Amino acid sequence: MILILAPDTNKDSTEYRQLLEFLSNLENIQHRVHDEKGTQQLLTEIYLVGDTAILQNDEMLSLPCVERVVRVSEEYRVLGRHHDDQRPTYFDYHGVRFGQDNLNVFAGLCAVDTPEHVEIMLRALAEHGQVCTRMGAYKPRTNPYSFQGHGKACLPWVFELAGKHGIKVIAMEITHDAHIREIQQALEDAGNPTGVMLQVGTRNTQNFELLKAIGREADFPVLLKRGFGITLEESLNAAEYLASEGNRRVVFGLRGMKTNMGDPHRNFIDFAHVPVIHRLTRMPVCIDPSHSVGSRDATHDGILDIFHVTAQGVIAGANMVLVDFHPYPGKALVDGPQALHMDELGYFLEDIRIARKAYEARLKLARKAHAASGAD
Numbered sequence: 001m002i003l004i005l006a007p008d009t010n011k012d013s014t015e016y017r018q019l020l021e022f023l024s025n026l027e028n029i030q031h032r033v034h035d036e037k038g039t040q041q042l043l044t045e046i047y048l049v050g051d052t053a054i055l056q057n058d059e060m061l062s063l064p065c066v067e068r069v070v071r072v073s074e075e076y077r078v079l080g081r082h083h084d085d086q087r088p089t090y091f092d093y094h095g096v097r098f099g100q101d102n103l104n105v106f107a108g109l110c111a112v113d114t115p116e117h118v119e120i121m122l123r124a125l126a127e128h129g130q131v132c133t134r135m136g137a138y139k140p141r142t143n144p145y146s147f148q149g150h151g152k153a154c155l156p157w158v159f160e161l162a163g164k165h166g167i168k169v170i171a172m173e174i175t176h177d178a179h180i181r182e183i184q185q186a187l188e189d190a191g192n193p194t195g196v197m198l199q200v201g202t203r204n205t206q207n208f209e210l211l212k213a214i215g216r217e218a219d220f221p222v223l224l225k226r227g228f229g230i231t232l233e234e235s236l237n238a239a240e241y242l243a244s245e246g247n248r249r250v251v252f253g254l255r256g257m258k259t260n261m262g263d264p265h266r267n268f269i270d271f272a273h274v275p276v277i278h279r280l281t282r283m284p285v286c287i288d289p290s291h292s293v294g295s296r297d298a299t300h301d302g303i304l305d306i307f308h309v310t311a312q313g314v315i316a317g318a319n320m321v322l323v324d325f326h327p328y329p330g331k332a333l334v335d336g337p338q339a340l341h342m343d344e345l346g347y348f349l350e351d352i353r354i355a356r357k358a359y360e361a362r363l364k365l366a367r368k369a370h371a372a373s374g375a376d
Helices: 014-024 057-061 115-127 151-164 177-189 208-215 232-244 271-280 289-293 305-315 342-375
Strands: 002-005 029-037 042-050 066-070 090-093 096-099 104-108 132-134 169-173 195-200 222-225 250-254 285-287 320-324
Touching: 014 029, 014 042, 057 066, 104 115, 104 169, 104 342, 115 132, 115 151, 115 342, 132 320, 151 169, 151 177, 177 195, 177 208, 195 208, 208 232, 222 232, 232 250, 232 271, 250 271, 250 320, 271 285, 271 305, 285 305, 289 305, 289 320, 305 320, 305 342
Parallel strands: 104 132, 104 320, 132 169, 169 195, 195 222, 222 250, 250 285, 285 320
Antiparallel strands: 002 042, 002 066, 029 042, 090 096
């Protein structure tokens, strides 16, 4: 059960203290307080865990400060889309909105290599009106002898260049909780010129201690990629680990499933799950066409497979696209063969706009059909 308090509830008030005292005396029920800071108001939600079936909605609604009561299912308690649950399905971070009703593109370097390449990438993004990017500083690799990223050494100049070119949010994978501190320190030293969305890669989707550590961080939103070789349900429960520790600003990433059934693509593309995640949860959904396809193969019409699968995900309602670009793919230290070229950036963004318009047209048609059905 979730108790949604009146906006901007004063936690120093007598009413709030009375509410917490009442909840503390409930037998076999624990409560957790979560705050959601919006641009104009603070929303406080209290999650009740335990034998909540004995609680009556009317009784809980009559408690001080409580504006609404939501009953939740056992799974995806925090991030799930529950019956009569009208809570917001978006969050704002560094002036960028992330929700199930919009779309952001994170084009950039899979692995940061040189300041010159980062500069070229960010300048091109700025010229095309983009304010988000991906930049890999920490790179977990299957082969222990492969390049594993520059780590904290590159953070100062990556953040400085991001601020210079007006980049508001950088998606950056971490593999250890110590990386959170390194990113925080580097941002502070640089004067916080940009924001960072912590990325949990597919290898760490079930690294529960890392998920708990990230979940306790209030500063950064999180992009959680689906784990390869595990079910969708298991990956969604990994997202709940983040939320259960307090961080509900989670974007769920689809990056393909590890199976040779996807051959000749690198992974079996799972973008049909975009609407499924929308239905089950309140999380925005990201698609990663680069790591799903893993090549620059094209059909006879000249359209790259990466463009095709991106369009499929966007037409299905995806809210974020994570895609690899590189100024000189032949010199890329990670995943160069799949990286898109800089002269393809404008083409790629326009192709996404076409696909997004198709989704919006489909959405309009569906609403019209539902309205007509209801009228009958």
